[in-house]
Structures are given as C-alpha cells and as structure tokens.
Amino acid sequence: MIPMKQTVTIRRAGALDIWGKPSFSKPTMYPCRIDASTKRIVQANGQEVVATANILMKELVALGVSDQIVWSDELHQSFTKSPLRISIIRDFSGKPLFTQVVV
Template identity: 35%
Template sequence: MALIPLNQYVTIIRQGEADEWGEHHTPPIRIRMKCNLNEDSQLVQNQIGKEVVAGMEIIFDKLADIRYEDQIEYTNELNQTITRSPIRITPQRMINGKVVQTAVFA
C-alpha cells in the first residue's frame, strides 16, 4: 500500500536490447505504471550535479525500475501527451532502510 494516493498512470518506454554496434533491432518495451504526478516547475540537480528545471515530479510506490535512458510518457486531463526523460531518480527510504517510494523528476 502506497503512502500517498497513486491516481495517475505513466508509460515507461524502454529501448530494446542493442547489438554489438549499438543498434536497437527489437521494438521498444512499453510499461504502464501507477503514480502520483505533479506538473510544476522545480529547480533540481541532475545526475551529474548541474541545476536544471524539471517540469514534472512523479512518485512511484516502492523501488520502481526507472532508468535514465528511459522515456516517460504521460497524458494529462486536457488530453495532451507529454514525453520526457528522467532528470533525477531518488529512492526515498524509511528509518529501517526500506524504500517506500521513488521520486522521479523529468
């Protein structure tokens, strides 16, 4: 059970396996996941430490399998589809060390 309500859905688009030349010959994998999504601008640090502006904060239950090379696709209430790449992925832990939710800024 999640700590916060997960009322929205996002689709994670992951590229297929690459061959020895780096070419993707398999179709991308689409994974639909429940989340809590807030569309607002925030100043966050990316994976290399630069400050960048993120337009979405997405919270998933437990430890979500999200990678920096994935694409996140979301359709909002106005039927606009937004596709972004993760800027920062942060698992959030309880005092006992277990991951309770994963926050992704995109």
C-alpha cells in the same frame, strides 16, 4: 497513504541503433502521483535544467536516465520525457517505499 490516481508508461532504453539512438522495450504502466510544476534543478553533472513534473511511484521501480516516461494530464496533453533525477524513498528499515522521478 498517498493516492496514486494517475498512470505513467515507462519504456526502458535498450541497445543503440546505427544512429546512436536507443531502441525501447515494451511499455510498462505504473500507478503514480504526478505533481506538475516548473523548477530549476542541477543534475549530477552540474548542468542546470528546468524540470516540469515530479512523479511518485510506489515501491522500487527499475528506471534509468536513458529511459522514457510517457503520461497525459487532465487536459489530455501527452508528455514524453527522460528522467532528470531519480530518488528512492526508504523507510527506517531500508525498505523502498517510493521511487521519485523528476522530469
């Protein structure tokens, strides 16, 4: 299988405050694999954006595009991003094996 030696913290977006910014839930940590690379992708709305990492987490992880993903790299730089693309990788029976997030 794929080694999951890194971790990400996910903060789920909640209700909007009076300034229109979401409040975030208690952080949850997940083991993952992070492949950092920059590439240009097209979002579902047709907008072109630059993605900085591809995150692979085991099984199905509840995640939305308004949520925050926080992680640190080997140089101890901290990153906080919202998902640009979320995909579920399934086996032949339809069981979720991985959640793939592009940030």
